[in-house]
Amino acid sequence: MKTIFSKLRLRILSLFLTAVVMIVGCCGCWSRVEIERMGFISMVGVDRSGGELLVSFQIVNPRALSSEGAGGGGSEPSVFVLSVKARTISEAMAKINQESPRSLHFKQLYAIVLGEDLGKQGILPVVDYFARYWEIRRSIWVVTAKGSAQEILLKGAPVQERVPGLAVRMLMERRERFASTYYPVKLGNFLNSMSLEGSDALAAAVSVRPMQEEKLGEGEEGKEEQGKKSQEQGEAIKTEEGKEIVFEGAGVFRGDKLTAYLGPHEVRGALWVLGENQGSAYAVPSPSKGTWATLTTEKASVRVSPVVDGDDITYKVDVEDRSYICYVVKEGLEILNPETLKVLEREKEKAVKRDIEAAVRRSQELHSDFLQLGDKLYREHPEAWDKVKDDWREAWLPQVKVDINVSSKIERTGTIDNPISVRSP
């Protein structure tokens, strides 16, 4: 009797457990979305349009990507752009999800493009969404558009990469090998520099420019200028229609409002002060004296230390730069001569100093503390900061003194020492 009872009990129990496992199993894939039903947004651009937002989504076209192997992908655009007018970004997301058969996700988002007119009116209402929405991570890149963000998304398409968003990300990450004349900023850092008391945000500016030929035409103005200029315009990505995404300079914010765009020199100065410089190339000496050589920074350390003396606030900016010669233009420059290296070093120091000065001047003109000088003061001298923080940007920032000391050292000369010389015929 007992055994029958327990056997039956066991059977019912196992049945019950099976049911539980099945229920649990169903729960496990509650939030599942099959990958075939997902759409991935690679870039999102936000503009103002009247009282509303114009949100543009650049969505990866899965068909074009999957036909890559077959080689027939050319006819199919790899991304398409949908723009929606809405009051908020989440409303735009809702609208776009109604149009798209696949459910759209920010999981593969690479970059956020903020339109110029939006920036001018203040981005605060927009950035909260990006900070709050769970699919968005803090390592996404933020760029500001010169002009409308929609245009960047629509027209800018790279040649090497099928997905422009990915191209943006690759550019942002790989910047150290090139003249860094744009300021790559991740969403987390962007939000931080916007919300700290003594600091304002800075984000790389991007614009679409017409064809390559026109750019070459520009370069004819002066031969000496040309080499430098193409460096300073940052990276150019061509598109099929002949449009290209160009990074140039950076947008400066004051509070949450975009106030101006920095030129390449000022961005480079800002990068130095912020300690973000990782290998910019400088052509020395200054254009008026001619171009002798290009020095690339290999390693740099920057110390910004505020010195408070009564009502005078002075910033000591000490830059230590280790660079190598990447290219000598002037024939017969004697690299093996220590004196020559010294001259080149001094010239680089001057150039770096000029850039930093330009950035500081701009910051003081714009009353925008994108160099985070106020934050430095707060970190080092909190009592002094307490006194000045209320009218820091208006009254104090324009009159702080900045004392710049650059010491540059050439450590390597590349694979050859003296430059190639041509025996005259």
Add this chain to the structure above:
Amino acid sequence: MVLSVLLLGMGTAYYEAPRLLQKQMKRELIAFSAFLLIGMALALALALDWPIPNPTRTIEFIFRPLERVIYPQ
């Protein structure tokens, strides 16, 4: 919802009670039944959206004066 709560409760009772009966553990059986009844009542209340006793509110009520003192408002 209500049905699944009832089913779960019955399943629990079916799993535990016979063993307790067999071993003549009267005290355990009573405690088990009491706990199960409370649990089922709470679960049914949750399923039917009835008010549920909320210790958190009580705790908040008890400690509010102290909280006012310790934490700046």
Add this chain to the structure above:
Amino acid sequence: MSIEQGKISKRQAIFLISNSILASMILISPALLTKEAGQDAWVAVPIAGVFGLLSGLLGNSLGVRFPGKNIVEYSIDLLGPWLGRAVAFLFAFLFLHTNAYVVRSFGSLLVTEAMPETPLIVFNILIVLIAAYGVYLGLEVFSRVNEIVFPLSIIVSMAIVAMGLPDMNFDFFKPFFSHPLPDMLRASLLLFAFYTEAAFFLMIIPSLRRPQEARQVVWPVVLILTVAMLVDVGSLLALFGHQETTRMVFPTYELAKAVRLGDLLERIESLVVGIWVGTVGLKVAAFYYVSVLAFAQIFNLKDYRPLVLPYAFILVVLSMANWTDTAQITLYMSRYFPLTALTVLGGSVMLLYLFNIFKRKASREVEKDEDDLQQT
């Protein structure tokens, strides 16, 4: 005779206590620390560690006095059957409530950050089921599981922090000590409340293979917790700065989300969630076990297992119904949880401790009187 037959080693006890405190301590509290003490939040960690050490030594010296008994048993011995049971009931109920809080807050994390379309109750039921299964199998079983899971979780979190190092900016710690002492104390009060959760160990001391060793558990636990919390708070501050950290609801998860190792390794937060489910499940299991065991002893039962399944119903319902939203969860954690845990857990242990001293003195005096009587 005690209900629990399983025995655990000293190391298992250390890991069990550390995990039971750490699993939910890193969930929300870093943001609350930075809210109170800004960039000085990390200072609160060692302060709380000192408090934790003292209270741990005090609590364990109580436990060691009664090596074969747990807190419910000697509470009844010391305070009498009714008052003793009332204190024990409060103790058991607090762990039920705290457990409900842990389940709810971790369920909220999963809903907010990982799977927003899944209803909260599903996660809560699943966590409670895992824990209930562990409790049903007994203390020894989940202690052994914990012996594997806890070190693993520590290794993974250290790896994640190491990956975040290049992005960290240690200037965010400056200026040092700019917050007044009360702010720091308030911040450390919260952490200290987590340390008092270790009072659940007083239920487990009899199950130690060598109960006399209970005292040796305190140092390692405090050390593990202080270091782990310092690393967590420090890396959050260095990575996000205190303003950003304060805004976050689940800062440690955001840390895992922000970290990447080149193109090689990114989006590792799912791994983090996977391990975290394990550690939180074990924490819930430990509190579940203690609470059920305490209830069983309050009612003089021979076995705690009959109570496990009904208790699951209560736990799930409390976890669902007691808090309305994540804002309230955060508020409860920042204000009421420390006060409740400190008064109830700290209070009951202190009460028993004082009673113990008082009783011993009284008995000594009785002995003295008897001696006097014999002499005359």
